[in-house]
Amino acid sequence: MGFYSVVKEWKDFDFEGYFSKVTDEDVVDSIYKEHLTEYDFLNLLSPIAKNHLEEMARRANEIKTQHFGNIISLYMPIYISNFCTNNCTYCGFSKKNHIVRKHQNLEQIEEEAKEIAKTGVEHILMLTGEAHGLVTLDYLKDAVKVLKKYFNSVSIEVMPLEEWEYKELVDIGLDGLTVYQETYNEERYDEVHLSGKKKDYHFRLDTPERGAKAGIRTIGIGPLFGLSEIRKEAFMAGMHLKYLTDNYLNSSFSISLPRINPAEGGFQPDHPLDDITFVQFMTAFRIFQIKADINISTREVASFRDHLMHMGITKMSVGSKTDVGGYTENDPSTCQFEISDNRSAEETIQAIRDNGYQPIFKDWEQIK
Amino acid sequence: MDKLVLKGHEFESRLLTGTGKFSDKNLIAPMLKASGSNIITMALRRVNFSNPKENVLNYIPKDVTLLPNTSGARNAEEAIKIARIAREAGCGDFIKIEIINDMKYLMPDNEETIKATKVLADEGFIVLPYIVPDLITAKKLEEAGAAAVMPLGSPIGSNKGLQTKALIEMINENKKVPVIVDAGIGTPSQAAEAMEMGVDAVLVNTAISTAEDPVKMGEAFALGVKAGRMAYLSKLAKTSKYANASSPLTDFLFRGEK
Helix, strand or coil, rough: CCCCHHHHHCCCCHHHHHHCCCCCCHHHHHHCCCCCCCCHHHHCHHHHHHHHHHHHHHHHHHHHHHHHCCCEEEEEEEEEEEEEEEEEEECCCCCCCCCCECCHHHHHHHHHHHHHCCCCEEEEEEECCCCCCCHHHHHHHHHHHHHHHCCCEEEECCCCCCCHHHHHHHHHHCCEEEECCCCCCCHHHHHHHHECCCHHHHHHCCCCHHHHHHCCEEEEEEEEEECCCCHHHHEEEHHHHHHHHCCCCCEEEECCCCCCCCCCCCCCCCCCHHHHHHHHHHHHHHHHHHCCCEECCCCCCCHHHHHHHEEEECCCEEECCCCCCCCCCCCCCCCCCCCCCCCCCCHHHHHHHCCCEEEEEECCCCEE | CCCEEEEEEECCCCEEEECCCCCHHHHHHHHHHHHHEEEEEEEHCCCCCCCCCHHHHHCCCCCCCCECCCEEECCHHHHHHHHHHHHHHCCCCCEECCCCCCCCCHHHHCCHHHHHHHHHCCCCCCCEEECCCCCHHHHHHHHHCCCEEEEEECCCCCCCCCCHHHHHHHHHHCCCCCCCCCCCCCCCHHHHHHCCCCCCEECCCCHHHCCCCCCHHHHHHHHHHHHHHHHHHHHCCCCCHHHHCCCCCCCHHHCCCC
């Protein structure tokens, strides 16, 4: 049954009714509790908790400093293929979009890897679209092998795979997996995923669990804010994080809060997440799950990212390009979404130092 | 002050420190100077051998003993591999075994730690294993060739001090190798408390590296450790539930006075 049993458990919960009864005292109580229940997490996500944003931010920073130290780990994304056989209403890679498509061969991947390695960042996240017959397990394995030559830690954000497929990737040195549920709302999920393998809600929902069973060390999850009611999405993502943390002691988990940026196709989110609520949710995640990594991508603008450094985040992507061939080619493909923080890796790393944190280039020793 | 001895190696200071969590690696050297600590641990997984500017080893004074740790290892096999990489990379023969299989509470795996200790001690490493305080594990580690045992005072990063005091006492009372309390110590007074018990040393990382002034905090911990050691060596006065008169009332009976 997996995490779906938890989804069902909360499906008919009266969130609005609960939120309307939360008091300021409840929120303050939840901010400072050592072990938070699901209801404490709800208190932190409630609209009234916005009155306590400063306290939440301070508490989040305190927890992060205590458990992770004054550090921010760095990673860089590499897009190696943007072909896609899915039709998703919100995504620039959707098969219906007429964009510049590219699919890199191993030599091209190696050229990009060499370029990225010059920054000194040792953690790489490899991304593809979901394209059957083109992005195959063998292709992914070959690509991981190439990247392993240049980076200590290789993670993937590709189509969901079977457990045995993850195992094969782990055997050649993969240590990270990122998979966003997009929306936990099953009906909404069906509406925005028009066709393709991604339409299978359950297969996607169980992906982090299959990865953990296969022995992947670090697993990142998150909702894509904008598709469905934001407080429920944040809550279910928190429940997912808790479920995975409680059941898979062997892996560590991270949460991201991506929100929809303009992409090819012009999708307008009907549930936008504003900056204030973003900070509320992010600090709520930190206070609720103290050991989870919190990851902020270049979807957010530079000045916002700099402020977030002081509120409990542990991971940042730097110098990102979301187009295939973005680091080496003059004529790259269309990017997946618009980057909001256009600083180079060096500029962001300097900003991390200027803000009083140590950038961590390497946090993993390859021992396979 | 008497010296800390680990497999024949003598150290002036009984405070071990760590490199993790500092906001700036340039703070490590002045912290070491202020604290007098002459053993520092660092996670091998964080050492950038290929990048001199980011290589933490370049920020540690040469007269300080490196204690690479196997953080990231989830079983004995991985810990052994990491230890060998550390030695090959020129980090010396000291190794702190840290095998953590539980990412929720970060509790060390004692069973795998015993296995790794045996293999690495046989290979000539000076092995310092980090454990959940357990007397039987400590005895097995001594037998396996550990240079010391490192029981946790409370969970990593909790700063809760000696919550496992009763268990550490058992290990300490029966030790054949030094006992170094690792993890959980958040204040100099907690370090002093551990040293007063008679443990041989403490390892403090978070409480120093994340303090607003890590250099001054390093010095504060040095003083706490020194005070605790001095108190232990001078044999603490006994505690009692009832008041004890400093001039006994019945003493006259035995002195032949009336």
